[in-house]
Amino acid sequence: MHAIKENDEQQIITCVFELPPPHRDTLAYFILHLQKVSQHSSSNKMPIENLARVLAPTIIGYSKRLPYKMAEEFTVNYNQTMILHRLLKLPSEFWRQFLEKNVSQFAAVEGRSSNYRTSPPFTSSSALSARQPHTYRTSFSPPPPPMPRS
Template sequence: MYDEQSMDSLLDDRLRIHMNPNGSDELSLQRDDFYASAYPQSPQLLLRQHNFKLKVYYSNVGNCVQCNKRIRFAVASLRCRDCPLRCHTDCCSQLTVNCIPQPLVSTKRGHLSDFVPRAAPMVPALIVHCVTEIEARGLEQEGLYRVSSTREKVKRLRHKLLRGKATPHLGDKDTHTLCCCVKEFLRSLERPLIPMYHRRDFVLATQQTDPLAAEEPLYLAMVDLPQSHRDTLAFLMLHWQRIAQSPAVKMSINNIAVIFAPTLFDDVDLNLSNIVLWQQVLRVLLLQSPGFWAQFLEVEPLLPACSLDDEEWKRENYHSPSWQSVKTYFRSMVNLAD
């Protein structure tokens, strides 16, 4: 369908592209060293850069995550190797969606570690995508995390982010729906973001009168947390600090502490004294410098989950004895049905 001239013009004559000889619908690149220059990513600071590959789809794969326009049939587009993101080749330079690798094991349990990528920073994709969109459009909007949204919208958005086959476009979602989705996700965890057996360390660390004196014991308390809890807490602290610094939002540190203290600690015995204590702890956490929280969000290189890609795995295992037995079983079932 594509001749050599049209495919070369797709990359501004800097890349030479040809169809794979093995018959797959992917496009192979002869000069990978020019790939990054051909598709520069957004200048916005992302947690992790995308690892794109060119791919031609011969089925309906949905819309571009950036412009929300449909990815056309049999037209070359970009897909990230590490996360379920798809976009047009022209939208790559304006891309503002972070690359969040998918978890190794997809389960329906409610532990935070079930939703985080396999490499640091271990922050769930739902939180990263919602927070990125909130900060892009909502820092001049009053009432973030105070104004509620409809339960049906929050449920639908949460299902797309957790169970969808591709990263959804969030540019048309209401910011209050995004905020409610973050709060609902934190409430649904089986273990709160600051587990019960780590609360004493945070209470002792935040009892210091000087915020600088509390930095060292607070660092030790953060190190003792599971990595998924530590990275997610640091990411949310930076987000809430940016919200508190925006005068248009009208959300002070005290207001954020009042809203999120019961969610982060989720005490079984929610009496007035415990709520006041957790609010005080959260206020001290929010008063720490952004550099203190940024040190927990260093990006680790992503190791491949398997050395063979899908096509190589099929070629290696299609004629294996176990796969042959599966094919024989289904053929026998078809013959019996006839």
């Protein structure tokens, strides 16, 4: 939450890299989809702000199961919305790197086990990357390991 309040993009990226890979990769697919939805906001009336407000409680969830008081619930909803909003504002190139990694791993597995392949390998990320050049900022690299506490 500190990274969101401080609007610290590098800390947000660090938090994404700390997610378990299946969760992070699923989030990447979902964020890319929502970014695509927001690109058509003139016709669907769903800019990033609306997407974050509507979907944040479902996607971000709650940190505890206890019922919240009215004031707490407002704060929790605001925080959920801000988290999703900041994730949606990260560049699509950042999220796309997780898809490309998965597709290349899938292709490697498919190449080793071609005797039972019944369909062509999944290639939607190559279609995505064909539209935009591969330019990654150095801030997208995984964070360094934590320093030992003394």
